[in-house]
Amino acid sequence: MLKPDHLPDKVGGPKTTDMVGRTFEYQYPTGPQYRISFSQELVYFTVPPLPDGTEVVALPYQQRQIRPDLFLVHWIGPGRQGHVALVFDLEQKKVDCAALMPAGLYELFDRAVFREVYENGNSALYLPYE
Numbered sequence: 587m588l589k590p591d592h593l594p595d596k597v598g599g600p601k602t603t604d605m606v607g608r609t610f611e612y613q614y615p616t617g618p619q620y621r622i623s624f625s626q627e628l629v630y631f632t633v634p635p636l637p638d639g640t641e642v643v644a645l646p647y648q649q650r651q652i653r654p655d656l657f658l659v660h661w662i663g664p665g666r667q668g669h670v671a672l673v674f675d676l677e678q679k680k681v682d683c684a685a686l687m688p689a690g691l692y693e694l695f696d697r698a699v700f701r702e703v704y705e706n707g708n709s710a711l712y713l714p715y716e
Contacts, residue, residue: 591666602651605659605674607706612681612698622672623704624649629661663688679703 609623622631629647633640647661655676662669670685685694 597648600650602649602657604651605649605657609702609704609706610674610681610700611702612700614683614694614696614698616694616696618694618696624659629659676703 603626605624606626607624609621611621613619620631622629624630624647627646628644630642630644633643635641645661645663647659649660650658652658652673657674657676659672659674660670668686668688668691670683672685673682675681679700680697681700682697683694687694
């Protein structure tokens with residue numbers, strides 16, 4: 587019998603779908619710039635071009651409403667190489683981030699103000715940077 591390489595995930599508590607169809611564009615004061623979009627099951631976000639040419643990553647994620655217009659979003663990178671937790675404050679137009687980036691490259695703990703917000707009903711809207 588094969589042993590898993592980690593303990594089973596423990597995901598509980600209430601979930602929401604209120605972020606579905608929303609796309610945000612923002613840049614952290616420390617430099618990283620993102621466009622992030624939410625579908626029912628996946629989060630799509632821009633990354634600096636990877637060696638294979640990838641510029642958009644799509645991963646499964648969790649979302650929870652903390653209070654009206656305040657949402658916690660979380661995902662784990664492929665191979666459990668890093669994780670991201672974002673708090674979206676729609677009223678204040680801000681996002682707070684606590685993340686260990688893939689392969690332990692760096693830790694990101696920052697706050698950004700939304701530059702743009704798009705809403706597209708029940709599906710994610712992704713518009714590439716111009």
